[in-house]
Amino acid sequence: MANIKDVAERAGVSVATVSRVLNGRSPVPATREKVLAAVRELGYRxxxxxxxxxxxxxxxxxxxxxxxxxxxxxxxxxxxxxxxxxxxxxxxxxxxxxxxxxxxxxxxxxxxxxxxxxxxxxxxxxxxxxxxxxxxxxxxxxxxxxxxxxxxxxxxxEGSAALAELAAHLTALGRRRPAVIVAPAGTPTGDERLELFRTALAAHGVPLPDARVGSAPDLRPEGGRRVMRELLELPEPPDAVLATDNLMALGALDEIRARGLRVPGDVALVAYDDVAWFAHTDPPLTAVAQPxxxxxxxxxxxxxxxxxxxxxxxxxxxARLVPRRSCGEQPTAQARGRGSA
CATH class of the missing domain: 3.40.50.2300 (Response regulator)
Structure with a gap:
């Protein structure tokens, strides 16, 4: 079986350097990669x-x-x-x-x-x-x-820049009645995302009243669907919804479809936390992606x-915004020119 000296010789470093890498204390990425490659090649345990x-x-x-x-x-x-x-x-x-x-x-x-x-x-x-x-x-x-x-x-x-970009994106698409499906009351991330989005919308002159903020009972699709149902029954239902969790966004999408409404035709939908299969939903979901x-x-x-x-x-x-088709598509410069003719 290989020992730590064998690893050091294979990587061309000292035993002390190998020890530092294995303890997570190597400040030089290239050295760390050399040592870890030697560990893998030798099967060192x-x-x-x-x-x-x-x-x-x-x-x-x-x-x-x-x-x-x-x-x-x-x-x-x-x-x-x-x-x-x-x-x-x-x-x-x-x-x-x-x-x-x-x-x-x-x-x-x-x-x-x-x-x-x-x-x-x-x-x-x-x-x-x-x-x-x-x-x-x-x-x-x-x-x-x-x-x-x-x-x-x-x-x-930290999502302030991504949510500011989202507010600008929705405003450019003409969405003026946004709503938020927030995590259960007291969840720190949900509260923070709500306030950041509200501030970002205000910079564009778009209000987010409490009536268009719904707190889900849990971070599950069922919770998102329940809040989406309540939002769609408002006298002035939202034309855009941010769900502050990916599973709640799926529940919201289910409720929109169950009512015969279209995304993004009737309501835009955005999920906080991107997952790989959001690119393959119908339509693909716009999301705030965390690293x-x-x-x-x-x-x-x-x-x-x-x-x-x-x-x-x-x-x-x-975090960063990943725009997809669930909010609608901004008109191209050529289309805008035709519209103003």
């Missing part, structure tokens, strides 16, 4: 048991994800697992199912496994167990959802910094 006895570490990370049924979180968990594995760490995943109680059960289970650190995409607004994690000095990094009052770094996307895989990789490296006892700042990565 660290002696985890011996290392754990020397360092009181298990080379195992824990991840509690909000809801593995949501394709955004599924991809996020996959990105975390791949990055952790490339750095010599195992990952144990717990699914919170958007339930604070289930989240706490998963946290306790992971802590019992003697993990080296925790990544948490929180269900709800936090819990006493998360505060216990910090009090016990277990390295903790929040992922996707910041929690007010919890002193832990958070790795997440999912980059978030997962950044979260692992932030957690490893905390495990090594170093301060690690929060990380904000920009």
């Amino acid at each position: 660290p002696n985890v048991l011996a290392r754990a006895l020397r360092t009181a570490r298990t080379r195992t990370l824990g991840l509690v994800i909000s809801d593995l049924r949501n394709p955004f979180f599924t991809e996020l968990a996959d990105a975390v697992e791949q990055e952790a594995r490339s750095l010599g760490y195992s990952l144990i995943i717990g699914n919170a199912g958007e339930s604070p109680e289930q989240q706490d059960d998963q946290l306790r289970t992971l802590l019992d496994r003697r993990i080296d650190g925790l990544l948490v995409s929180s269900a709800g607004t936090g819990s006493a167990v998360l505060r216990e994690v910090l009090a016990a000095h277990t390295p903790l990094v929040l992922l996707d959802r910041a929690l007010p009052g919890l002193a832990a770094p958070c790795v997440r996307a 999912t895989r980059e978030l997962g990789r950044a979260a692992v490296h932030t957690l490893l910094e905390r495990i090594e006892g170093r301060e690690a700042p929060s990380v904000l990565l920009p």
Whole structure:
């Protein structure tokens, strides 16, 4: 079996450099790639048991994800697992199912496994167990959802620029009655997305009254469909809807179709959180895309910094707008010229 000296010789670096890379502390990407390539070629596997006895570490990370049924979180968990594995760490995943109680059960289970650190995409607004994690000095990094009052770094996307672009896009298409299907009350990401979108619309002179904001009971298609039903029954129904979660957007699309209405002819539809198959729906759905895989990789490296006892700042990565046909298509310059003739 290959050992760490074999890896160092194959990569043309020192044993200390290999150790730094495997501990997630190599500052030079090219060096990191050389070492990881040597690890793969030689099939090197660290002696985890011996290392754990020397360092009181298990080379195992824990991840509690909000809801593995949501394709955004599924991809996020996959990105975390791949990055952790490339750095010599195992990952144990717990699914919170958007339930604070289930989240706490998963946290306790992971802590019992003697993990080296925790990544948490929180269900709800936090819990006493998360505060216990910090009090016990277990390295903790929040992922996707910041929690007010919890002193832990958070790795997440920031959507102000994408939502400003969306407001401009809808306004250019003549949509003047937007609505929002927001996550259950108190969900930090849903509240933030609502306020950012409202501010962006106001810059174009487009109001977003509370009557056109509906809070879903859950982050599932059924919740989105229920709110869409209520919005379409308003005296002045919306001509554009932003669902602040991808599964809620699918439920909204189902309700629009069930009423014999057309997307985008009768109402434009936008999802926050893009997934690959949105490009293949009918019509393809416009979406705000978060840099999912980059978030997962950044979260692992932030957690490893905390495990090594170093301060690690929060990380904000920009989301982006992916326009597709569910909002309508802007007229070309030639078509605009014909219309003004």
